[in-house]
Every structure is written in C-alpha cells, then in structure tokens.
Amino acid sequence: MGNAVLQSIHxxxxxxxxxxxxxxxxxxxxxxxxxRRWALVDDGGKVVTQREQPRLALAAAxxxxxxxxxxxxPGRQPLTVPVPDPAGTVPVSIFGTKVxxxxxxxxxxVWCGEYLESDVRLVHLDDPATRRPIDPGxxxxxxTVSFADGFPLLVTTIASLDAxxxxxxxxxxxxxxxxxxxxxxxxxVVAGTEAWAEDDWSRMAIGDVEFRVAxxxxxxxxxxxxxxTAERGREPLRTLARHRRFGTDLVFGxxxxxxxxxxxxxxxxxxxxx
Numbered sequence: 493m494g495n496a497v498l499q500s501i502h503x504x505x506x507x508x509x510x511x512x513x514x515x516x517x518x519x520x521x522x523x524x525x526x527x528r529r530w531a532l533v534d535d536g537g538k539v540v541t542q543r544e545q546p547r548l549a550l551a552a553a554x555x556x557x558x559x560x561x562x563x564x565x566p567g568r569q570p571l572t573v574p575v576p577d578p579a580g581t582v583p584v585s586i587f588g589t590k591v592x593x594x595x596x597x598x599x600x601x602v603w604c605g606e607y608l609e610s611d612v613r614l615v616h617l618d619d620p621a622t623r624r625p626i627d628p629g630x631x632x633x634x635x636t637v638s639f640a641d642g643f644p645l646l647v648t649t650i651a652s653l654d655a656x657x658x659x660x661x662x663x664x665x666x667x668x669x670x671x672x673x674x675x676x677x678x679x680x681v682v683a684g685t686e687a688w689a690e691d692d693w694s695r696m697a698i699g700d701v702e703f704r705v706a707x708x709x710x711x712x713x714x715x716x717x718x719x720x721t722a723e724r725g726r727e728p729l730r731t732l733a734r735h736r737r738f739g740t741d742l743v744f745g746x747x748x749x750x751x752x753x754x755x756x757x758x759x760x761x762x763x764x765x766x
Contacts, residue, residue, distance in 0.1 A: 496762040498698050499650060499683040500673075505561045506614070507531040507639040508541040510552040510719065516757040519701045519750050522620040522636045523644035524679055526555045529620065531584070531593070531639040532604055535611040539586040539639065542714045545608055546722040563600070565607050573600045578618040586639060591624045593617050626749065630706045635749055643706050643747035647690065648678040655687035656744065660731045668727040674719045675728065676711070676744055682762050689764075690746045699760035702751040710741030 504511030507528045518525035530553070532540040542548050551565035560574040573596050581592040593615035595601075600614040617623055617638055626635045627642060637644050653673055660669035673681055680698065682690075693705045711732060716724045732742035 496682055496684040496764075498756060498758055498760040498762055499681045501756065501758060502674075502677070502679055502681070503527045503555070504553070504677065505530055505555050506551075506553040506563070507539065508545070508548040509563075510549065512554050516755055518755055519645075519753055520620070521644070521750055521753065523638050523640060523750075526559070527679060528639040529559075529617045530561060530596075531586070531615055531617075532608075532612045533584050533593075533615055537582065537584050539584060540608075540612055542717050543712060545610075546717045546724060547608065549717055549719045549722045551607060563603060568603065568607055571599060571603045573597070573614065575618075576616055581618070582615065584615055586624070587641070589624065591617070593623070626706070630747075631749070632704075644750055645679040645703065645748040646677070646709055646745050647680045647682060647696075647703075647748055648673060648676050648745040649685045649687075649690055650681065650683045651685050651687040652690065652744065656728060656731065656736075659735055660727050663727075663731050663734075665726045665730055668725045671728055672719070675715045675717070677714070678745060680748075680756070684762070691743075693746060693764055693766075695751075695764075695766035696748075697763045697765055698756045699754070700752075701754040701756055702765065703748040704751050706747045706749050708738055708741060708743040709745040709747050710738075711744050715744070 501517050502513050503524050503526055505526050534540050553561045556562050562572045564570040576594045576596050578594050581594050584591045584593045596614040604612050604614055620638050626637050657670035696703050715728050736743045
C-alpha cells in the first residue's frame with residue numbers, strides 16, 4: 493500500500509446527473525464541496541434517480557460561482573440555476589427518509605421537465621449540516637449526508653475494477669465489458685492497491701484528510717446503465733452476484749465518512765490507518 497495515490501476526484505452537483513472531475517476538492521463533513529447538493533423530485537416529492545430515469549446519465553451539471561449550477565443536456569440550451577432563496581422549503585423523500593429542501597425556480601422546473609418529459613422539479617439542500625442524518629446503524633452522533641445515496645463519499649479502486657472486468661470477460665455477457673469506472677459514480681478513485689484491498693479498510697487518509705470507512709457499498713441497477721448512451725445491460729450486477737455477494741448486497745467500493753476537513757488533490761498519497 494505504500495504507493496497508493498488518489499487517481500481522480502468526481503463531484504456530481506445534481507444527484508444522478510453527470511458531474512465533473514476536478515483536480516482538487518474541499519472535504520466537508522457531509523461530503524465533497526458541491527457534491528449532490530441538488531436533486532430532482534417527482535410530483536410526489538420523491539427523489540428521481542437513474543434507477544427510474546436512465547436518461548439522466550446524459551444530462552450534466554457543473555458548479556458555477558456562488559454555489560449555483562449550469563445544466564446541460566442533448567438537444568437543450570444550457571441553463572444556469574442560482575441557489576434558491578431558503579425562505580421556503582418543501583418535504584422531499586429520499587429512500588423513505590423525509591428531508592426538507594428548497595425548490596429552484598420555474599425555469600429549472602420547465603427545463604428539467606421538458607428534458608425528462610415528466611413533472612419533476614429541482615431542489616437544493618440548503619443546510620447539509622442538519623437536514624439529513626446518516627443511517628444511525630452506521631453513523632456516529634451528528635453525522636449528516638447530502639443527497640448522496642447514503643454516505644458522504646464513495647471510494648473505489650483501479651485494481652478492483654480491473655479484477656471485476658477480468659471476471660466479466662469470463663462470463664456470459666463478456667461483450668458488455670470492460671466497464672469504465674463511471675458506472676459506479678465514485679467520489680474518489682485510488683490507484684496502487686491490490687484488488688479488493690478496500691474490503692478490509694476501516695480508517696484511511698487521503699493527503700491530510702482522514703475518513704472512517706462506514707460500510708461496503710451495495711450496488712443497484714444504475715451500474716448497468718451505460719453513462720454515455722443511457723442504455724442498460726446485465727453487467728456488472730450479473731458478475732457481482734456471482735463473485736461479490738456479501739449478505740444481500742452486491743458489493744463494489746466502500747462508503748466513507750470524513751473524520752477531518754481539508755483539501756484533497758489528485759496525486760495525494762493514500763494511507764490505510766486501520
């Protein structure tokens with residue numbers, strides 16, 4: 493592990509949309525700065541992801557100064573959305589948990605609704621420090637998360653992806669591989685480890701920033717969605733089911749909770765503390 497380094501950083505300003513890969517990022521208690529602070533919700537207030545709308549993979553969001561975002565998608569003019577006034581919140585449901593969020597303006601609602609051809613609206617998590625606690629079964633008191641699936645950050649490793657792709661190549665759907673890392677939508681990707689080394693991590697540091705490894709990441713149908721075409725296949729879930737089943741979860745990657753704040757940079761050394 494002496495040569496493990498941070499290979500890449502990935503920030504997804506809007507949950508389920510394509511994000512950006514900056515050279516550095518600020519680590520906040522609830523995740524990377526700007527990551528998944530926005531989400532789309534349906535007319536019932538439920539968060540919409542690629543599980544229901546794989547075409548979200550083709551839309552992109554990038555941060556603009558002041559915390560706003562710039563949306564883009566095939567066939568649509570880009571739209572810049574400012575951070576909405578937090579005066580009024582609406583209840584949002586994310587995986588059965590109620591969270592208060594601030595709706596963006598009508599322009600964003602029209603843009604997103606026309607793109608998905610459904611009644612959706614864009615919402616912003618104005619106060620990630622208080623709005624959404626992490627699952628208490630895997631959290632310490634006071635730990636919170638943005639609109640990420642369950643935890644502030646997701647780490648994956650190059651070696652494990654290579655090993656998974658080798659297994660896919662031996663299977664019934666070898667033609668679907670090799671898969672790129674963006675199928676797994678990680679925040680941080682580590683190079684220089686052994687395959688599946690992350691299974692045994694419990695504490696790690698990227699540069700000067702420490703993280704607690706909260707739990708293995710169980711994977712869903714989003715991983716079968718080609719992020720460049722929005723088409724779905726069978727992999728990697730078919731291969732994960734054969735080789736990476738832990739209890740009821742099909743596992744790839746680890747969920748992280750920051751222990752300290754700071755800046756991480758591509759090329760930073762990665763140390764396993766425990």
